[in-house]
Amino acid sequence: MPLLATLPIIIILILMVGYRWGAARAGAAGYISALFVAITYFGANVNVLAYVHTKAILLTFDVLFIIWAAYLLYRVSDEAGAIKTIGEALRQLTSDKGMQAILIGWVFASFLQGTGGFGVPVAVTAPLLVGLGFTPLAAVVIPTIGHGWAVTFGSLGSSFNALISTTGLEAELLAPSSALFLGLAALPTGLMVVHVADGWNGVKRLFVKALIIGGVMGGVQYFVAANLGLWNMGAFAGGLAGLIVGVTIVRWGEASPKSGKQIEAKPLLIALSAYLVLIFVTVSILLFPSVNPLKDALGQISIKINFPETITDLGYRSPAGTNKPIYIFKHAGAILLYASAAAFVIYKRAGYYAEGVGKKILNDTVRKMVSSSLSIALMVAMAVVMQQSGMTEALAQGLADSVGAAYPLVASWIGAIGSFITGSNTNSNVIFAALQMRTAELLGFSVPIILAAQTSGAALASVVAPAKLIVGASTAGMEGKEGEVMRAVIGYGGGLVLFIGLLTVFAIYF
């Protein structure tokens, strides 16, 4: 049964990596195979399948809202020439390809993950890197790898919150090991970013700078999440500290040749306004939830549906309950829409737009997003069919049962599988955290360490999940070539999950 449960994942991997299919077609094949296996071997009956698809479309909307809005923000700023202006400014800040990749694809992407997440880091930074002369493939790969360490404590801690909710354990117990593992993962992600941008020579040349920046980002995230207890601000604070240190190193460092031109402040400020507005709106709405009246006001309207308990013909139960509420007006997608609208007004008042540009931006967004939307709808449907029919549990259980004492090495891979198929660290934690906790108890391992492996593996694999790759690919001119992106990132993602596995073994046995 566990082998059968792997079939949809294997089919997607083979089609995308081996045959370079786009995500939509591979997702369709994965979905059809998941449905076939669920019905014929896992006893998924008509009642289960009906509710599965409604849950899937809600999750799809939750994801797509952000993707559509992120692309709209990108088009709003790109049509105004903002991407080009920022790219020019960064060229003047440093012409070092490795440092450009560090600043934009690692530090800035991690900061964006801290404030927004949900695919925004790649969607925003990949076009910036293309503007700097990186190939579209490198422009997608660099931020994809670069922000993985910031996922669990990013998006205002939504994935970490899922870990707390599903295990019932206190944040104080879980935060230190999770923040430590992900903080330590920050450095290899930075070095991988440099490797993609500038090869091994770049890694040797920029090792110390990456060590400093990675140490600051990981350290600040640990301090804020584990020591201050503000786990919802961990990646945000880490990314912000990384930006300050990174720009300081570039401005006063010795290794970064400069063009000698002066950066003009006003055009740069206007160009950056879309992202400054995004930061301002995000902080205004999402941070400090206990004392933020705006968050309460915008949280009044939500999509929330009651689902009954479903039981497959083989007896696998999915408990009754509601979907994760989708708060329309304080959703990350809504925040991006507010930022897009505000940025549009700023650029228009500054005279950056020609007549009729608004319609052009909207038309372009719709045409570009259809393929990505279809891919995600099919991938999510596949993932939810697997979850609710018991395929995902069979897969994880089979892995855990077969490895025994080697479980600490495997735990991060279970988290990684969950996020790879769902494209979400949060979903992986929802699916696997309770199972990982129980398995750790049965085998006598430290629960916080195993759960740190779960969420860290999930975070680092979520960024290379097909559903996430589609976002970056679509914003950097790589739509339909997601297979190429997958081939480029899968090794780095696997290496990072293995790194977490080794950390877990060390923490458990030494």
Added chain:
Amino acid sequence: MLQKKFSRQSLAFGLIVIASALLYNAAEWGNTFAIWILLSLIVLAAFITLMNK
């Protein structure tokens, strides 16, 4: 209509969204026939997506 990739993908996405949304009511009413029809539409959308022209 199915000759253009954009049209094909728009149709497939539309089918998935509408059928998935309607499945909740079909399940609540216990209408098995409607559920199978709607599931068939989603599978049809997946096969339309597999087309490569």
